[in-house]
Amino acid sequence: MTNPITQLFKIKYPIIQGGMIWASGHTLASAVSNAGGLGLLGAGSMYPEVLRTHIKKCKQETTKPFGVNVPMLYPDLQQILDIIVAEKVKIVFTSAGNPKTYTAFLKSHGITVVHVVSSLKFALKAQEAGVDAVVAEGFEAGGHNGRDETTTMVLIPSVVNKLDIPVIAAGGIATGSQILAAMSLGAAGVQIGSRFVATEEASSHLAFKEQIVAAQEGSTQLTLKELAPVRLLKNKFFEAIQQAYANGATKEDLVQLLGRARAKKGMFLGDLEEGELEIGQVAGLIDDIIPVADLMKRLLSEFNQAKKRMGKLDFS
Known part of the structure; x- marks a missing residue:
């Protein structure tokens, strides 16, 4: 598939792994990138030098593009960004902060910048700040979230209709049919978090993964x-x-x-x-813990099956 997101990140499939804290280390990020998506390191749970180590290991484990997710509410932010620049990371997803603060700095170093938003208001601010794309995340998502409780189904078309840059859908996406649904609303790609936590490569504790499956x-x-x-x-x-x-x-x-x-x-x-x-x-739809490669194959198969089903619909 070739579209604005695969072209922007130079990846095979418009599937981005969320940079979840305590789950998104080099093993997960490199596995997602090797499978054709975009893996992200989760800087939110890493001290600066720990992040540097994960970046170096990710480079050893994949020759494909990968990025770093940077929540802007954590300390040592400037040090983290300096390490990203020094290690020549080419893709950064920022969240939980004002995109105007660091977008120009990152882009001046040739870095593609994406900002995570939970509303049209903040999506417009991110576009104004000069980001290359936004992740529009509905309140179904895990981790830090929007206060307005806008669902993904409502948020995506709202943002797509007003922005000139690519929109990545997030929040409540764990299957190939949900990827198709998000893209039918106008998203150019998806970011998936929870489903990737329940993989063998995620660095989160097995007991937590099993609790997700039981949810x-x-x-x-x-x-x-x-x-x-x-x-x-x-x-x-x-x-x-x-x-x-x-x-x-x-x-x-x-x-x-x-x-x-x-x-x-x-x-x-x-x-x-x-x-x-x-x-x-x-999490209520997740019922197994599997390798990333198997998950990606499943997502693609489900997507194509759903697309085939939709092709049979005719409202004329």
């Missing part, structure tokens, strides 16, 4: 909007959040409850009770 409809909920909206699997920690709200918790109370390294505890170390388990609503 059903209603197993996740968006919460902590006062801090940074995040979709979580319901566990003991999630119930503590709900109880705090019931008791009239302030923002400061929630910060104290969250503490430090809560996501690492759950997603990387496998504490399924006290950890923060960030995952998308689509």
Whole structure:
């Protein structure tokens, strides 16, 4: 397939792996890139020198394009960007911040820049800032999320209709038929997060992956909007959040409850009770843990099957 996204990133398929914290190390990113998509390293859970190591290892494991996802709300941001430039990474996805802050800096070093947005308002700001594409992410997505709870089905056509740059759909996408649906709404590609967490190559803990597979409809909920909206699997920690709200918790109370390294505890170390388990609503559709290569083949097969089914429809 050749379209604006495959041309922009020089990849075979317009499928981008989300740069999820505690899941997106060099093993996952290189596997996705080797399978024809675009792998992303998740800088949000890496100290600067750890990121440098993952970039170097990714270069050893793939000759295909890969990038780095950079949440702009974390410390050491300038140091992380300096490492990206020094290591000659060619693709950066930014999120959770103002795209005007670093887009010009990155592009001055020949880097393709994509910004993640949750609304048309921020998509227009990202285009104005000069990014090469946007990821429009519906509130079905896992991890940090938009406050307005706009669904992917609504968000994608809204953004596509107003932007002149390519739009990548994200949020609630885990199957080939969902990829086709997103592209039928005008997206030039998709970014998939949760489904890639449940692969053998993801660096997240096996217990967390198994919890994703066990998830059903209603197993996740968006919460902590006062801090940074995040979709979580319901566990003991999630119930503590709900109880705090019931008791009239302030923002400061929630910060104290969250503490430090809560996501690492759950997603990387496998504490399924006290950890923060960030995952998308689509976890209810995930029922196995498989290698990336097998997943990519499945997504392509499902896409083509869905496309064939749609070809039989006729509203004339």
